Amino acid sequence: MARMLSLLVLLLAAPLAPASAQIADRLADPVAEARAREIGRELRCLVCQNQSIEDSEADLARDLRRIVREQVSRGASHDEVMRFVHDRYGDFVLLRPPFRLSTLLLWATPVLALLGGLFAIWRLRRRRAVPVGELTEAERARLAERLGPSLSDKSQGEPRT
Template sequence: MTPLPVETGRGEVRGQGIRRRLVLFLFALLLPLVAHAVTPGEMLADPALEARARAITMELRCLVCQNQSIDDSDASLAKDLRVLVREKLKEGMSDAEVREYIHSRYGDFVLLRPPVKPGTALLWSAPLIALLAGAAALWMAARRRSGFAAAPAKALSEEERARLKALGASDPDKPTS
């Protein structure tokens, strides 16, 4: 048997206000997932060309934000670079030529995945070095800890036994509980 709905003083049925707030909260939480930095005015009419432009802009770093691609960034420089990429594609440049054009003007930093070369070797190897250093530290700590537990206790010398007896210990060789 279900209880009858109880009206609050404001013309609402109890529980509906909570549901409404929950729906609004979820909507606000999920809204950024569909929001794009690319404005409709920037987009190309040809869907294939637009897909190429989006693929390129997702590989280029925003020089203002530094942790976002220019496709995701709202910075004015990112907008200018998105427009530049689309212009170069409309001029007939290939994807590689557009990337090289931007790279030649801004250097390796503009690429979200910089090339592997002597100057970027440390950048590419840093995660592996950190992983190996962490594994070595754990191994040494485990080895050190097991070394303390495995060391057997030394037997007391005759002199130590005599001192303990003099201090009032009953039987120095008998373990205490």
């Protein structure tokens, strides 16, 4: 029975072996791994620049992934790990830029654009709402004079050849 059991365990473990070699960087504890991944997704890979270190295959990204996991398994908080990387690589490493005076415009742009758009719509609607005044008698006369008889007659609905 013991032999059967151990055989079963071995058989079950076999398909896991290559997979675990591929993800040697991953933490065994799924909660810690999820936390590490969450941190890693907020850190820019500085080699490829538009990927997070979780998505990148660059050497440096792998090293940073390892550091993040080391610190997480040591019990460091989200902020502590972020600070560690930020101290070394500066704001650029953060995929979500910090909110401060120098980045105010960056963060405010969507709001400003939205407000600008709403303002433009409001202005346009208000302009359109102004009723077009009736033509005065003098204007009617001038219009008829300019358009000539053919067109002024047309306005009465009698097409001419």
